[in-house]
Amino acid sequence: MAQVAAAAIEPVVLPPPTRHRALRRFLRHRLAVFGLVTIVLLVLLSAFGPYLVPYDQLFIDIRNRFAPPFVSAHIFGTDPLGRDHAARLFNAGRISLTVGFLAMMISIVIGTVVGAVAGFYGRWVGAVLMRIVDAILCFPSVFLLLALAAFIKPNVLTITLIIAATSWMEVARVVQNQIRSLRERDFTVAAEMIGASDTAIIFRELLPNVIGPIVVAATLTVARAILMESYISFLGYGIQPPMASWGNMLNNAQQYLTSAPWLAIFPGVMITLAVASFNFVGDGLRDALDDRLDAQ
Amino acid sequence: MGRYLLGRLGQNLVLLWLVSMIGFGVLYLAPGGPLSQFALVPGMSQEDIARIAAQMGLDRPLPVQYWEWFTRLLTGDWGRSYRDSQPVLHVIGSHLWATLELMIAAILIAVLLGGWIGVMGAIRRYSFFDYLATIGAMVALSIPTFWFGLVTIYIFSVKLGWLPPGNRYTVGDGSFWNYLHHLIAPALVLALVEVAIWSRYMRAAMLDVINQDFVRTARAKGLPERQILFRHALRNALIPMITLAGLQMPTLLGGALVTETVFTWPGMGRLFLDSLGYRDYPVVMGILMFTAVMVLLGNLLADLLCAVADPRIRLD
Numbered sequence: 001m002a003q004v005a006a007a008a009i010e011p012v013v014l015p016p017p018t019r020h021r022a023l024r025r026f027l028r029h030r031l032a033v034f035g036l037v038t039i040v041l042l043v044l045l046s047a048f049g050p051y052l053v054p055y056d057q058l059f060i061d062i063r064n065r066f067a068p069p070f071v072s073a074h075i076f077g078t079d080p081l082g083r084d085h086a087a088r089l090f091n092a093g094r095i096s097l098t099v100g101f102l103a104m105m106i107s108i109v110i111g112t113v114v115g116a117v118a119g120f121y122g123r124w125v126g127a128v129l130m131r132i133v134d135a136i137l138c139f140p141s142v143f144l145l146l147a148l149a150a151f152i153k154p155n156v157l158t159i160t161l162i163i164a165a166t167s168w169m170e171v172a173r174v175v176q177n178q179i180r181s182l183r184e185r186d187f188t189v190a191a192e193m194i195g196a197s198d199t200a201i202i203f204r205e206l207l208p209n210v211i212g213p214i215v216v217a218a219t220l221t222v223a224r225a226i227l228m229e230s231y232i233s234f235l236g237y238g239i240q241p242p243m244a245s246w247g248n249m250l251n252n253a254q255q256y257l258t259s260a261p262w263l264a265i266f267p268g269v270m271i272t273l274a275v276a277s278f279n280f281v282g283d284g285l286r287d288a289l290d291d292r293l294d295a296q
Numbered sequence: 297m298g299r300y301l302l303g304r305l306g307q308n309l310v311l312l313w314l315v316s317m318i319g320f321g322v323l324y325l326a327p328g329g330p331l332s333q334f335a336l337v338p339g340m341s342q343e344d345i346a347r348i349a350a351q352m353g354l355d356r357p358l359p360v361q362y363w364e365w366f367t368r369l370l371t372g373d374w375g376r377s378y379r380d381s382q383p384v385l386h387v388i389g390s391h392l393w394a395t396l397e398l399m400i401a402a403i404l405i406a407v408l409l410g411g412w413i414g415v416m417g418a419i420r421r422y423s424f425f426d427y428l429a430t431i432g433a434m435v436a437l438s439i440p441t442f443w444f445g446l447v448t449i450y451i452f453s454v455k456l457g458w459l460p461p462g463n464r465y466t467v468g469d470g471s472f473w474n475y476l477h478h479l480i481a482p483a484l485v486l487a488l489v490e491v492a493i494w495s496r497y498m499r500a501a502m503l504d505v506i507n508q509d510f511v512r513t514a515r516a517k518g519l520p521e522r523q524i525l526f527r528h529a530l531r532n533a534l535i536p537m538i539t540l541a542g543l544q545m546p547t548l549l550g551g552a553l554v555t556e557t558v559f560t561w562p563g564m565g566r567l568f569l570d571s572l573g574y575r576d577y578p579v580v581m582g583i584l585m586f587t588a589v590m591v592l593l594g595n596l597l598a599d600l601l602c603a604v605a606d607p608r609i610r611l612d
Contacts, residue, residue: 031431135314138588142550143568147322147584150572223438230440231554235569247440254446254558258454268443276438283434 032284035277042274046097049090057087058242069262077262080252089266092244096226097274099160099245103225106164108218111171112210116202118172119179130176133169141166142231149237159238163228171217178210212289216282223278230271246271304599308592315588316369320362323581369585375578379571384582388564394464395563398555399548401483403541406490411537413491414498418506419525429495436492441551445485445558452481462560482559486551490544497540501533508532535606542598545591 050057054073061082069077069085076085118129136144148162182188183206191205226246232238233247241248246267253264349355353364368374374384417426453461459481460466465474505511506529514524553565560566564583571579 031434131310131314135311135318137546138311138315138591139318139584140546140549140553140587140591142553143584143587144322146553146568146572147580150575150580151322227438227440231442234440234442235554235557237572250440250443250446254449257446257450261450261454264443264446264450268440268446271443272435272439275440276435279434279438 029284031280032288035280035284038273038277039281042093042270042277043097046090046093049093050087053084053087053090055084055087057083057091057244059083066256066260068260069266076266077260079249079263080256080260085263085266088244088249089246089270092246092249092267093270093274095156095239095243095245096229096247096271099156099163099229099239100222100226100274100278102160103163103167103229104218104221106161107168107221107225108171108214110164111168111217112175112207112214114168115172115175115177116179116207119176120183120198120202120206122180122183126176126180130173133172136166137169141228145228145232146235146237149232154238154240156239156243159229159232163225167221167224167228171214171221174213174217175210178213179206182206182209216286216289219278219282219285223275223282226271226278227275246274300603301600304596308596311592312589313366315592316366316585317362319581319585319588320365322584323577324358374582374585377571377579378576379574379579384578387567387579388582388586391562391564391567394561395549395552395556395565397479398482398486398552398561398563401479402486402490402548402551403544405483405487406494407537407541409487410491410494411498413495414500415502415525415530415533417495417499418502421503426499429499433492433496436488439488441485441489441554442558444488445482445555448481448485449558462558464562482555482561485558486548486555489547489551493544493547494537494540498533498537501536502529504536505529505533535602538602538605539598542594542596542601545594546587549587549590 061078064072064074064078064082065080067074067078067082069075074084074086076089079085079088114129114133118126118133120126144166145162148165149159152158152162179202188201188205191201196204229238229245230247230250233245234250236248236251239245239248241251249267250264253260253267256263346355353361372385374388376383377387413429417429420426448459449461452459460478461481462478464478466478506525511524511529514528519528549565552563553568555561556563556565557569564586568580568583570576571583
C-alpha cells in the first residue's frame with residue numbers, strides 16, 4: 001500500500017519538466033522508434049529483398065568479378081566470384097536475423113526456467129544453480145563459443161544452439177532476482193495458503209510480474225546473438241559458405257580491403273544497424289517499463 | 297578483513313572448481329575426445345587407438361580422469377601441446393604479454409577518455425554533449441569489434457598510411473617507438489567498447505555522488521566548483537569504477553581475441569584460434585581455464601581494492 005501511495009504522490013512533488021527533460025524523453029523515444037522502424041525494414045528487406053534482385057546469390061559470374069557498387073545492375077557490386085553482393089546481403093540477413101531471433105527464444109526459455117526455479121526454491125537449489133551461472137560467466141563468451149563451435153558440425157541450427165547456450169545466464173540472473181523479491185510478497189504467500197501448486201504459483205502469479213524485464217532482456221539478447229553470430233562466422237567457425245551470413249561475408253573481406261572496400265563496408269553496416277536497433281529498442285523499453293524513471 | 301578475504305577466496309575456489317568441471321565437460325564433448333587427432337593419422341588401427349587410450353589413461357572411469365586432470369591443473373601441470381609438445385602453461389606464457397599489453401593500453405584509453413566523457417556528461421547533464429555521448433556509446437556497443445578494426449585499417453593504413461595494418465613490431469626494428477606505433481590502432485579498436493561502457497558508468501557514478509550531502513556541504517562552504525567536482529565528487533565516484541574494472545575482464549579478453557585476429561597480433565586470442573585450427577585440445581582447454589581464472593582474479597582484486605579505497609566498506 002505504502003508503495004502505491006508514494007508512486008501516486010511523487011509526480012506532484014517533482015518540479016515541472018524542463019525543456020531539456022522533454023527533449024530527452026522525445027529523443028529516447030525517437031531512438032527506440034528509429035530502432036523499431038529499422039528492424040522492420042531489415043526484416044522486410046531480408047524476406048523480400050532476394051526476390052527484388054535480378055541475380056541469384058550463388059550465381060557465379062567470373063567475368064563480372066569485383067564490380068564496384070552503384071554503377072551497374074549490381075547495385076552493391078559483386079564479390080571475388082562475381083556473385084551479386086546485394087543478393088548475398090539480403091540472403092545473409094535472413095540467416096543472421098533467424099539465428100538472432102531463434103537464439104533469443106531458446107535462451108529466454110532456458111534463462112527464465114533456471115532463474116524462476118533458482119529464485120523460487122531459494123536456499124540450496126537456488127544457490128547451486130546461480131553458482132553454475134556464475135561459473136559459466138567466468139568464461140569469456142567468445143572463447144567459450146569458439147571452443148563449442150569447434151566440436152560441432154556448423155549449420156544454422158547448431159550455431160543457434162551454441163549461441164543460446166552461452167546467452168541465457170544474464171536472463172537467469174534477472175529473473176532470479178525478480179522472483180526472489182516477489183516470492184516474499186503477500187500475493188505469493190496468499191496463493192501458497194490457498195494451496196496452489198509450485199508450478200501454478202511460478203507461472204500464474206510470479207512470472208506475469210516479470211514479463212517486463214524479460215522482454216527487455218529478450219530484445220538485448222537478440223542484439224547480442226546477432227553480434228555473436230557475426231563474430232564466430234567472421235572467424236570461420238560459424239555459418240559456412242556458400243551460405244551467406246553478415247559475419248562470414250566479412251570473413252575474407254580483409255584481403256580485398258585495398259581493392260574492393262565495399263565488400264567489407266556493406267555487411268558491417270548491416271550488422272551495426274541491426275544490433276544498434278535492437279539495443280535502442282531494448283533501452284527504450286527499459287525506460288518505458290521503469291516506473292522509477294519519473295522520480296528522477 | 298582477514299575473515300572476509302578467506303570467505304571470498306573460498307567462494308572463488310568453489311567457482312574455480314565448477315569452472316574446471318565445465319571445462320572438462322567441454323573437452324569431453326569433443327567427438328572422440330582428446331583421441332580424435334590420432335584417429336586422423338594414416339594406418340592407425342583400432343588396436344593402436346586403444347593402446348594410446350590406455351597409455352593416456354583415457355580408458356578409466358570419467359570421475360577418475362577428471363580428478364587426475366584437476367589435481368594436475370592445480371600443481372601447474374596443464375599438459376602438453378599436441379602441436380609441439382611444449383608445456384601448455386609455457387605456450388600460454390609466451391603469448392600472454394602481447395595480450396596484456398593490448399588490454400592495459402585499452403583500459404588506459406577507456407579510463408581516460410571514457411572517464412572524461414562520463415564526467416562531462418554528468419556535469420552537463422542533458423546537454424547536447426550528453427545526448428551525443430549517450431547515443432555514441434550505444435552505437436559503439438553495437439559495432440562488431442572486428443569490423444571496426446577493418447574500418448580502422450582501411451582509413452589509417454590503406455588510405456592515410458599513418459599506422460601499420462598489423463603485427464606487434466617491424467622485424468629488425470625493436471625500438472620502443474616502433475612497438476608503440478604498432479600498438480595504437482589495435483588498442484583503439486579494443487578500447488572502443490570499453491570507452492562506451494566506461495563513459496556510461498562514470499556518468500552514473502558521478503551523478504550519484506553529485507547529489508550527496510557532502511557535495512552540498514562543500515558548495516555551502518563556498519568552495520570553487522572545480523574543486524568540488526574534481527577533489528570531492530570525482531574521487532568518490534571513482535570507487536565504484538574499480539569494481540567495474542574487475543568486471544571488464546571477459547569483455548576485454550573476448551575483444552582481444554577478435555582484435556588480435558584482425559591485426560595479426562601474436563597474443564593469446566590468436567593462439568586460441570590457431571590451436572582450434574590444429575585441434576590442439578590441451579592448449580584450447582588451457583586457455584579456456586586460464587581466461588576463467590583471470591576473470592575470477594579480476595573480480596577478487598577489484599573487491600579488495602575497492603575496500604582499501606573506501607573506508608566505508610567494512611569487509612566482514
